[in-house]
Amino acid sequence: xxITGCETLHCGAGWRNFSxxxxxxxxxxxxxxxxxxxxxxxxxxxxIEALVETIQGxxxxxxxxxxxxxxxxxxxxxxxxxxxxxxxxxxxxxxxKGKALGVPVYDLIGGPVRDxxxxxxxxxGSYLMRPAAAEAIGLPPLKNLDDVVAxxxxxxxxxxxxxxxxxxxxxxxxxxxxxxxxxxxxTPALNVEKPMIRNLRAQLEALREGAGEDMGIRLDINFNxxxxxxxxxxxxxxxLGLTWFEIDLYDPPALRHIRNSLQTPIASCESLFRLQEFRxxxxxxxxxxxxxxxxxxxxxxxxxxAAMAEAYEINVAPHNFYGHLSSFMSAHMCAAVPNFRIMxxxxxxxxxxxxIVTNVPVIEDGHMLLPQGPGWGTELNEDAIRAHPPI
Numbered sequence: 001x002x003i004t005g006c007e008t009l010h011c012g013a014g015w016r017n018f019s020x021x022x023x024x025x026x027x028x029x030x031x032x033x034x035x036x037x038x039x040x041x042x043x044x045x046x047x048i049e050a051l052v053e054t055i056q057g058x059x060x061x062x063x064x065x066x067x068x069x070x071x072x073x074x075x076x077x078x079x080x081x082x083x084x085x086x087x088x089x090x091x092x093x094x095x096x097k098g099k100a101l102g103v104p105v106y107d108l109i110g111g112p113v114r115d116x117x118x119x120x121x122x123x124x125g126s127y128l129m130r131p132a133a134a135e136a137i138g139l140p141p142l143k144n145l146d147d148v149v150a151x152x153x154x155x156x157x158x159x160x161x162x163x164x165x166x167x168x169x170x171x172x173x174x175x176x177x178x179x180x181x182x183x184x185x186x187t188p189a190l191n192v193e194k195p196m197i198r199n200l201r202a203q204l205e206a207l208r209e210g211a212g213e214d215m216g217i218r219l220d221i222n223f224n225x226x227x228x229x230x231x232x233x234x235x236x237x238x239x240l241g242l243t244w245f246e247i248d249l250y251d252p253p254a255l256r257h258i259r260n261s262l263q264t265p266i267a268s269c270e271s272l273f274r275l276q277e278f279r280x281x282x283x284x285x286x287x288x289x290x291x292x293x294x295x296x297x298x299x300x301x302x303x304x305x306a307a308m309a310e311a312y313e314i315n316v317a318p319h320n321f322y323g324h325l326s327s328f329m330s331a332h333m334c335a336a337v338p339n340f341r342i343m344x345x346x347x348x349x350x351x352x353x354x355x356i357v358t359n360v361p362v363i364e365d366g367h368m369l370l371p372q373g374p375g376w377g378t379e380l381n382e383d384a385i386r387a388h389p390p391i
Contacts, residue, residue, distance in 0.1 A: 001025050001027050001029065001059060001060060001061070001096075001100065002025060002026045002057050002058065002059065002060075003024070003025055003052070003056050003057065003058050003059075003060050004024045004025060004026050004056060005023075005052065005053075006021060006023045006024060006048070006049060007021075007022045007024065008021055008022075008045050008048065008049065009022065009380065009385050010037075010045075010385075010389075010390035011323075011356055011384075011385040011388050011390065012388040012389055012390050013349070013350050013353070013388070014132075014133055014136030014137065014349075014350045015127070015133045015391075016036075016038035016039070016391075017037065017390040018322065018323040018325075018356065018385075019034065019035050019036060019037050019038075019044075019045065020032060020033065020034055020035070020380055020385070021033045021035060021088045021089070021091075021092050022092070022380070023052065023060065023092040023093065023096060025060055025096065029060075029096050029099055029100060030096070031060065031091075031092035031093055031094070031095035031096030031097075031099070032092055032095055032325065032375075032376065033087075033088045033089075033090075033092040033095065033295070033325070034091075034295060034323055034325040034326040034329065035048070035084060035085075035087070035088040036084075036295060036322055041081055041084055043081060044081050044084055044088075047081050048088050048089065051070055051073075051074075051082075051085050051086065051089060052089060054073065055069070055070070055089070060093045060096040060097065060100075061093075061096070061097045063090055063093040063094055063097060064300060066089070067086060067089075067298065067300065067301065070085075070086045071086065074086070078273070078274070078276075079273040079274065079277065080273070083273040083296060083297070084296050086298065087294075087297050087298035088295065088298075090299065090300055091295070091298055091299055091329055094298075094299055094300060094375075095375040095376050096375070098374050098375035099374045099375040102374050103374055104332065104371060104372070104373065104374060104375070104376075104377060105329075105332040105376060106335045106336045106370075106371075109299065109300065109303050109332070109333070109336045110303075111336065112335040112336060112370055113337070113338055113340070114334075114335060114340070114370075115369065115370040116364075116367040116369060117335065117340070117343045117367055117368045117369075117370075118161065118342045118343065118367055119160060119162070119342065119343050119345045119366055119367060120160065120161075120162030120163055120164055120216065120218065120342050120343070120344060121155050121158075121160045121164070121345070121347045122163075122164045122320075122321055122344045122345060122346050123164070123165070123166065123321060123346055123348070124151065124155060124163040124164060124165045125142050125148060125151050125165055125166075125168065125207075126165060126166045126168075126176065127348055127349075128141050128142045128151070128348060129141065129142055129168050129169075129175040129176055130175060136350050137348050137350060137351075139348060142168070142170075143170065144170060145170075145202060145203065145206040148168075148203060148206035148207055148210065149206045149207075149209050149210040150210060151207070151210060152207040152208065152209065152211035152215070153210040153211065154210075155210075155211055156210070156211045156212050156215060158347070158366075159364075159366045160366040161214070161215065161216060161366045162215065162216035162217075162218065162243065162342060162366070163207070163211065163217055163218065164217075164219070164246065164344070165204075165207060165218070165219060166219075166220050166222070167196070167200055167203075167219075167221070167224070168200075168203050169184065169196075169199070170199075172184070177200075177224060178224060179224050180222050180223030180224040180225070180248070181222070181223065181224075185224065189226075190223075190224060190225050190226050190229055191229060192225055192228075192229035192232050192233060197233055197236045197237075200219075200233070200237070201236070201237060201240070204217065204237065204242070208240070216243035216342075217240075217242050218243050218244050218246060218267070219242055219244075220246040221233060221234075221246060221247050221248075222246075222247075222248050223248040223249075227251075227258065230245075230247055230249070230258050231258060231261060234247075234258060234262050234264065235261065235262070237264075238262050238263055238264050240264075244264065244265040244266060244288065244289060245262070245264055245265075245266055245267070246266075246267045246268065246270075246291070247266060247267075247268050248268065248270065248271050249268065250271075252280045252281045252283070252284040253286075255268055255281070255284070255286035255287060256284045256285060256286045259286060259288070265289065266286070266287045266289075267287060267288065267289040267291055267317065268286065268287040268291065269281055269291050269292070270291035270292070270293050270319035271293070272293075273296060274297065274301065274305075275301075275304055275305060275308060278290065278305050278308060278309070279308065282308060282309060282311075283312075285312065285314075288314070289314070289316070289317055290305070290306075290309045290314050290316045290317075291316070291317050291318070291319050292305050292306065292316055292317070292318055292319065292333075293318070294319070294320070294326070294329055294330050294333055295326055295329070299329060299332060299333050302318075303333065303336065303337065306333070306337040306339060309339060310337075310338060310339040315339045315340065315341035316337060316339055316340065316341060317340075317341045317342050317343065318330035318333060318334060318343055319344060320343060320345060321344060321346050322346075324353060324354070324356070324357045324360055324378070325357055325376065325378065325380070327343075327345055327361050327368070328357075328359075328361065328371050328377055328378050329376060330343060330344075331343065331361070331368055331370070331371055332371065332376065335370055343368060345361070345363075345368070352388055355381060355384040355387075356381050356384045356385050356388075357378045357379065357380060358378055358379045358380075358381055359371075359373075359378040360378075
């Protein structure tokens with residue numbers, strides 16, 4: 001069996017696109033992977049297509065040899081879009097190998113340790129803060145704290161035991177606090193003001209009121225502060241009993257300093273690439289939970305990162321805010337790693353999300369059940385993808 005080429009497919013998904021890679025072989029087997037070009041990775045599709053050209057004629061089951069070759073070819077420009085392209089290729093090759101052997105991908109990486117994966121409801125309310133996104137989802141936008149209380153109740157009644165939210169700005173434009181991404185707030189200095197912290201406390205208390213005392217509530221602060229600002233926010237909210245503060249910070253000692261200053265656990269690392277970038281964070285014990293982006297790192301390499309985390313007594317969670325195929329991909333890793341914490345998943349989404357794959361995640365009582373069947377356990381519905389052109 002040899003690689004003959006690839007196809008890339010894109011589906012409009014309200015406020016962003018879902019993107020997919022399909023690697024072709026000479027015996028008719030294809031492998032699929034989801035990747036993301038909508039958040040800071042413009043041009044990723046062209047890089048994927050260029051790299052696939054270099055591996056035509058190779059055996060797709062030899063995914064580690066191919067990954068190492070691609071890494072060597074891109075060594076002078078490591079990480080970033082090159083790494084995301086290599087990850088998409090690796091993920092599609094793992095799907096081919098599973099299909100060729102007639103086994104799920106998790107059987108290729110050690111077999112399942114568990115058959116139920118605890119989930120948390122990600123971006124809880126975040127998309128509903130934007131009227132256009134709320135319209136695409138088919139739900140009313142959030143307008144005040146009463147709506148936040150009702151949202152927390154909806155999460156609890158849906159059976160989820162955990163959620164994660166971002167920083168809301170009711171009555172402002174933009175309606176989310178995202179200066180780290182160039183949207184609102186003090187960009188680029190990233191200084192924090194006390195009114196924002198007061199409003200954030202009220203938001204989290206409203207979620208707690210609706211969701212109940214047993215709900216695991218997580219706050220994603222993203223890249224929106226410098227070390228001083230992270231300390232201001234987290235110290236002011238440390239008494240709320242959150243499950244974790246999620247912080248994106250590229251300096252391991254600074255993140256360790258924040259962790260040492262709090263009772264609330266810290267989750268981080270979703271924006272890191274490969275073992276080399278994760279290693280100093282583990283060596284400094286900078287976080288309590290290491291978040292691994294599987295579409296960015298590839299499932300085989302993500303398993304290496306998880307193994308390194310285990311050596312430092314750190315559990316891992318996938319960064320999974322994409323479509324259903326990504327949820328399947330992340331679920332295979334979560335099933336196989338011993339040091340699994342919890343799996344992220346977006347619940348509020350465009351109504352055609354279920355249509356673009358042949359099997360959707362089976363969710364019971366806030367848990368995703370183990371995928372079944374060879375490869376990822378689902379395929380792309382290309383007619384449905386074409387019915388929603390990219391935006």
